[in-house]
Amino acid sequence: MSHIFSVFNQAGGVAKTTLAMNLGYELAQLGQRVLLVDFDPQGTLTIFMGIEGWDLPATIYDCLIANRPATDVIHSAHGIDILPANLALGKAELELYHAPMREQKLHRVLEPLSEAYDLVIIDCPPSLGVISYLALVTADYVIVPLECEYKSYQGTDLLLQTIGKIQQEANPELKIAAFVPVKVSLQKSQHQRVLAAIDSQLAQIAPIASPIPDAIAFADASERCLPLSLYDRRHRAVEPLRNLAKQILSIATTGQVEVLHA
Numbered sequence: 001m002s003h004i005f006s007v008f009n010q011a012g013g014v015a016k017t018t019l020a021m022n023l024g025y026e027l028a029q030l031g032q033r034v035l036l037v038d039f040d041p042q043g044t045l046t047i048f049m050g051i052e053g054w055d056l057p058a059t060i061y062d063c064l065i066a067n068r069p070a071t072d073v074i075h076s077a078h079g080i081d082i083l084p085a086n087l088a089l090g091k092a093e094l095e096l097y098h099a100p101m102r103e104q105k106l107h108r109v110l111e112p113l114s115e116a117y118d119l120v121i122i123d124c125p126p127s128l129g130v131i132s133y134l135a136l137v138t139a140d141y142v143i144v145p146l147e148c149e150y151k152s153y154q155g156t157d158l159l160l161q162t163i164g165k166i167q168q169e170a171n172p173e174l175k176i177a178a179f180v181p182v183k184v185s186l187q188k189s190q191h192q193r194v195l196a197a198i199d200s201q202l203a204q205i206a207p208i209a210s211p212i213p214d215a216i217a218f219a220d221a222s223e224r225c226l227p228l229s230l231y232d233r234r235h236r237a238v239e240p241l242r243n244l245a246k247q248i249l250s251i252a253t254t255g256q257v258e259v260l261h262a
């Protein structure tokens with residue numbers, strides 16, 4: 001049985017896709033069979049993995065809408081498999097809006113793969129639409145990257161409300177696996193203050209992962225379609241990514257999310 005993690009934050013540019021790819025790679029390095037699911041019509045994860053999304057004969061859209069088996073659509077790179085996406089997925093947003101049993105759609109795509117992968121990581125789009133909803137309904141866990149600017153930290157309330165609503169109405173089993181501070185620059189006093197706020201306000205809800213530093217190497221690595229540790233294995237951001245991978249693996253194997261009790 002695979003364990004399904006969705007990387008979710010309704011804001012754009014908060015490192016969801018970067019985190020999904022690097023986490024997937026580090027989990028594969030730990031011996032896990034990993035499937036990445038690009039669930040964003042922008043297809044950024046597909047592109048970061050070195051796949052030319054625009055001329056793919058089939059994508060996750062065909063699996064969702066036309067019941068195409070996922071095994072027809074899966075690609076591989078760097079020892080990880082990926083179910084790619086492109087702009088076609090944008091059509092699914094409308095087409096699924098009134099579809100009967102839409103909650104089941106992504107589950108049905110992934111179910112036949114559940115013996116083939118230990119971990120599935122779904123990269124969500126930057127929105128609160130049907131696609132994100134399906135990703136959260138289908139997941140066992142959600143991983144939340146958080147930027148340490150006040151402006152984006154203020155969006156955390158809405159994010160928690162959304163997750164809470166899904167837990168109440170559609171997926172009571174959904175757990176937050178981790179908050180991951182991303183693009184952190186400790187020279188910036190605002191980042192230090194937001195990190196402290198994250199520790200004091202969110203640690204009772206879910207574990208806070210080691211901060212991922214702000215580093216241009218992430219953009220350089222993705223330009224070359226590589227995970228960070230293949231681009232520069234000595235980079236200082238590699239260690240927090242590996243720590244996060246170990247933390248996620250432990251949650252997947254034990255089913256336990258350790259949180260601080262106030």
Ligand SMILES: Nc1ncnc2c1ncn2[C@@H]1O[C@H](COP(=O)(O)OP(=O)(O)O)[C@@H](O)[C@H]1O
Nearest residue numbers: 012013014015016017018183213214215218219
């Ligand atoms: N830790 C980091 N430090 C600096 N830049 C980062 C970091 N993580 C991601 N980025 C860059 O931020 C941009 C947005 O990242 P992306 O993963 O596409 O975000 P999202 O999927 O949330 O929209 C990309 O250019 C990416 O290279």
Ligand SMILES: [Mg+2]
Nearest residue numbers: 016017040044
């Ligand atoms: Mg993205």
